[in-house]
Amino acid sequence: MSKDIIAPDTDLHFVKDNHNPDDWQSATTSIASSVYKGLMENGRRYQTLRDKGSHVPSDEQMFETYEASHFLAFIIDSHKENPLFQAPVVKPKHILDIGTGKGSWAVDVADLFPGATVRGVDLFPPPVTWIPPNCLFEIDDILQSWTWRDPFDLIHLRLLDAAFTPEETDHLYKQCYDHLQPGGWIEQLEMSTFIECDDDSVPADNVLFTWGPRLKMAAHKAGRSFEIMQTFQESIERAGFVDIHTKDYKWPIGPWPRDKTLKEVGGVNHQHWLIGMEGYGMWLLTKYGDPVPWTKEEVQVYVAQMRKELSKPRIHVYQRARRIWARKPVDEEWVKVESSP
Numbered sequence: 001m002s003k004d005i006i007a008p009d010t011d012l013h014f015v016k017d018n019h020n021p022d023d024w025q026s027a028t029t030s031i032a033s034s035v036y037k038g039l040m041e042n043g044r045r046y047q048t049l050r051d052k053g054s055h056v057p058s059d060e061q062m063f064e065t066y067e068a069s070h071f072l073a074f075i076i077d078s079h080k081e082n083p084l085f086q087a088p089v090v091k092p093k094h095i096l097d098i099g100t101g102k103g104s105w106a107v108d109v110a111d112l113f114p115g116a117t118v119r120g121v122d123l124f125p126p127p128v129t130w131i132p133p134n135c136l137f138e139i140d141d142i143l144q145s146w147t148w149r150d151p152f153d154l155i156h157l158r159l160l161d162a163a164f165t166p167e168e169t170d171h172l173y174k175q176c177y178d179h180l181q182p183g184g185w186i187e188q189l190e191m192s193t194f195i196e197c198d199d200d201s202v203p204a205d206n207v208l209f210t211w212g213p214r215l216k217m218a219a220h221k222a223g224r225s226f227e228i229m230q231t232f233q234e235s236i237e238r239a240g241f242v243d244i245h246t247k248d249y250k251w252p253i254g255p256w257p258r259d260k261t262l263k264e265v266g267g268v269n270h271q272h273w274l275i276g277m278e279g280y281g282m283w284l285l286t287k288y289g290d291p292v293p294w295t296k297e298e299v300q301v302y303v304a305q306m307r308k309e310l311s312k313p314r315i316h317v318y319q320r321a322r323r324i325w326a327r328k329p330v331d332e333e334w335v336k337v338e339s340s341p
């Protein structure tokens with residue numbers, strides 16, 4: 001795995017094949033401008049590092065979308081001492097954030113644990129101007145073999161629906177397992193793409209209910225795992241993790257709930273959908289749309305219809321989300337898991 005690393009306070013220089021954060025000054029190189037430039041398609045910018053396309057753009061609009069989802073995930077757990085993750089990790093030294101996107105989670109966790117080194121990996125450089133000294137961003141394909149030497153105390157994944165095939169997903173969890181300390185934790189938060197409503201504020205034939213099924217069909221044609229919210233517990237268990245904890249959420253879309261926190265979450269999530277839908281849908285629908293690939297304009301018209309419906313004031317819609325945290329067994333437990341019938 002050959003990495004480009006964004007080291008703190010370096011004017012965004014990058015380090016090649018260097019896993020010691022203290023050594024970055026010896027080998028800084030500018031990251032290839034082609035990686036920064038990306039590939040423009042249908043008015044959006046995509047990563048160029050991995051041949052198999054990423055279904056989400058890596059551009060300002062998408063980074064704004066990730067900022068909104070980061071914020072809403074934070075607010076909904078803001079009553080907790082640590083709203084960033086639930087795994088009971090004490091004094092972590094090495095933390096990894098897979099598919100870090102804009103890098104907000106990695107930066108916040110690095111601030112919270114100044115004694116830890118927090119690495120965020122993505123196919124595209126996050127748009128950061130300053131990062132805490134204990135945070136590193138690495139530009140790489142996480143499906144390649146990992147070459148980090150220090151085992152991690154915590155590996156975090158978030159919103160990776162449709163990023164991988166089922167085989168790639170299994171391979172990824174195995175890599176996580178192999179690179180965690182015995183007793184180390186994996187934690188993942190995923191959201192459903194399906195919009196739901198528990199009352200009659202939205203008629204059953206509303207366009208809002210077509211978004212999830214349409215994206216699901218396109219992702220299926222693309223061979224990607226979709227609605228992994230339904231399957232990631234099983235995948236994590238299959239990889240050998242134990243002590244599995246699950247927390248389910250309903251994320252309101254729009255500020256309709258009475259509860260103050262949920263109202264705030266709903267307001268942010270409404271923005272999240274308005275800004276994010278085009279990016280989440282464009283690649284899948286223009287390549288794998290049903291019955292034939294859609295044009296960019298067709299996607300834009302569809303997104304405009306969705307935005308209009310989502311902005312109606314009296315609708316009570318939401319999406320589900322699920323957080324799972326699980327532990328790599330310590331040695332004796334591992335023997336038990338291996339030998340159990």
Ligand SMILES: C[S@@+](CC[C@H](N)C(=O)[O-])C[C@H]1O[C@@H](n2cnc3c(N)ncnc32)[C@H](O)[C@@H]1O
Nearest residue numbers: 066099100101122123140141142143158159163
């Ligand atoms: C929907 S975004 C989520 C970003 C971030 N985890 C968050 O919650 O804000 C998925 C991210 O995974 C990254 N990604 C997809 N495939 C990847 C791979 N093979 N290696 C590294 N990153 C990948 C994408 O570039 C994208 O930034």
